[in-house]
Amino acid sequence: MTLVVHRTPGEIDLQAFTVMGLSAKPSSTNPIGMFGTGLKYAIAVLVRSGAKPVVWIGKDKYVFSVKAGKFRDRDFQKVRMRIEKEGWPKPRYQDLPFTTDYGRFWKMWMAFRELHSNTLDEGGTTFDMPADSEVVGTKGMTTIVVDHTDYFAAFALADETFLPGALREHKGDMVQVMPEENTRLFWRGLRVSDLTKRTVRTWNFLCHLELTEDRTLKNEHVARYHLTRWIAEVCEDEQLIEDVITAGADKWEHRLDFKGWASKPTELFIRVAERNASRAPGVMGYVGRWRPSPPGQTPWERHPRPWTLDEDDSTIRDGLGVAVFMRPYEHPTDWTELAKLVVTKINRGLDGLEPLPQKEESNDDSIPF
Numbered sequence: 494m495t496l497v498v499h500r501t502p503g504e505i506d507l508q509a510f511t512v513m514g515l516s517a518k519p520s521s522t523n524p525i526g527m528f529g530t531g532l533k534y535a536i537a538v539l540v541r542s543g544a545k546p547v548v549w550i551g552k553d554k555y556v557f558s559v560k561a562g563k564f565r566d567r568d569f570q571k572v573r574m575r576i577e578k579e580g581w582p583k584p585r586y587q588d589l590p591f592t593t594d595y596g597r598f599w600k601m602w603m604a605f606r607e608l609h610s611n612t613l614d615e616g617g618t619t620f621d622m623p624a625d626s627e628v629v630g631t632k633g634m635t636t637i638v639v640d641h642t643d644y645f646a647a648f649a650l651a652d653e654t655f656l657p658g659a660l661r662e663h664k665g666d667m668v669q670v671m672p673e674e675n676t677r678l679f680w681r682g683l684r685v686s687d688l689t690k691r692t693v694r695t696w697n698f699l700c701h702l703e704l705t706e707d708r709t710l711k712n713e714h715v716a717r718y719h720l721t722r723w724i725a726e727v728c729e730d731e732q733l734i735e736d737v738i739t740a741g742a743d744k745w746e747h748r749l750d751f752k753g754w755a756s757k758p759t760e761l762f763i764r765v766a767e768r769n770a771s772r773a774p775g776v777m778g779y780v781g782r783w784r785p786s787p788p789g790q791t792p793w794e795r796h797p798r799p800w801t802l803d804e805d806d807s808t809i810r811d812g813l814g815v816a817v818f819m820r821p822y823e824h825p826t827d828w829t830e831l832a833k834l835v836v837t838k839i840n841r842g843l844d845g846l847e848p849l850p851q852k853e854e855s856n857d858d859s860i861p862f
Contacts, residue, residue: 494624497648499608499637501617504551510536510574511589530706531607533589534596538604540572541593544641549630553578559593569594599707605647606654606708608637610683613655621648653677654684656697663699668723670733671695678716686710690745693736696720718754720746725755725762725779734765738773751779752816758783778814800839802832809836 509532539546540559548555554577559570570593577584596603609619615635622628628638647654659682660669675695678686680702686709700719703711710716724737740746751758758766758780766773766780796811803810806829809818818835820828 494640494642495645496622496624496626496628497605497619497639497645498622498628499612499617499619499639501612501615501635502633503615503635504633505548505635507550507555510548510555511587531708532611533591534599534707535604535607536589537572537591537593537595538599538601539639539641539644541570541597542601542641542643544639544644547628547638549628549634549636549638551632551634552630554630557589560588562592596707601641601643602647602650602654603707605644605651606683608639609648609651609655610708619648619651621645656682656684656695659697660699666723667698667700667719667727669697669699670730671697678710678713680704680710683708686713686716688745690743690747692745693740694733717749721749721751721754722756724749725751725758727759729759729761731761731765734762735769738766738776739769748775751776752782752814755779775814778810778816781811781813781815798840799843800836802836806832 536546536557540557546557548557556575556577558573558575560573562569562571572589572591572593572595574587574589575584576587612619617635624640628636630636656671656679658671659679661681671694673695674691674693676688676691677684677695678688678692679695679697681699682697685702685704696716698716698719702715702719705711720737724734728734737746737749738751763780763784766776767784770777796813796815796817798812800812800817801810802808807820808816809832811817818832820832
């Protein structure tokens with residue numbers, strides 16, 4: 494086996510292992526960690542897997558293991574710590590306030606993610622050493638040593654968890670794009686979601702995303718919302734826009750809700766969408782809302798028929814899918830009946846009936862009834 498070593502400047506406060514909910518990282522102005530539980534989770538996962546991680550705080554040695562316990566006739570394994578200090582005639586033991594059930598659904602790569610995240614936050618380094626290497630503590634440093642096959646495998650595949658070349662801060666853009674497809678989403682370089690479909694690019698989100706306590710994305714739709722707005726309102730990569738709006742059902746970006754989430758699109762986005770109208774019909778309703786009207790275009794030309802009413806009766810849309818009328822807030826009458834009447838009258842003439850008379854040309858942009 495091979496040892497994995499995390500070494501950071503400064504001596505960690507022992508309360509990081511013994512007090513729940515602490516999170517203080519003075520060496521980092523933009524830490525990956527937030528909850529203060531990751532270190533405890535990692536230790537619990539490691540000892541549950543049979544490892545005995547060693548933490549050197551300066552020259553003091555702390556070894557973590559398990560101790561059998563019982564609670565209401567139920568057996569459990571308590572995490573405990575053996576403390577070895579210079580000048581002590583023998584080690585002392587301290588029971589910690591959590592068991593091996595802490596983080597019971599975590600996998601070994603998650604434990605590595607926590608310890609390596611902490612190392613990065615503190616400006617330290619993670620490296621491997623031969624299994625027979627002697628690792629000792631150094632004054633002014635914190636050194637964590639893990640001897641476990643699965644943990645070394647997680648270290649060897651670190652690029653699957655920590656995106657190479659990823660930005661960790663918002664430097665004027667909300668999303669960092671990597672060229673390869675992926676099955677994961679990243680936040681500030683950290684893997685936060687495993688997907689059932691591949692992405693057209695690798696997305697590293699730099700904007701605010703809320704994570705759960707186990708560092709996974711709390712709501713995938715929030716990531717889709719931010720990506721939708723960024724693609725429509727900010728992105729200047731023509732090929733990227735095209736790949737996203739034409740993504741098939743096998744891709745994670747399929748049918749992003751531009752109409753519901755995005756504001757005014759860039760002119761580049763409008764051009765790409767119109768060029769791919771047949772491949773991205775769902776985007777045209779959004780684009781139509783912002784497309785500049787040619788001089789002299791009539792309301793009928795801007796909102797061609799047939800008009801339709803959405804399944805939930807909330808919105809009347811024209812033949813391009815553009816929203817013409819939406820249910821007013823606290824509408825005092827029966828909106829559904831009114832909407833159906835409007836659609837019926839507007840579409841009159843399409844089935845052989847006489848079309849509605851159009852208004853004489855004026856400055857009034859309203860739809861003629």
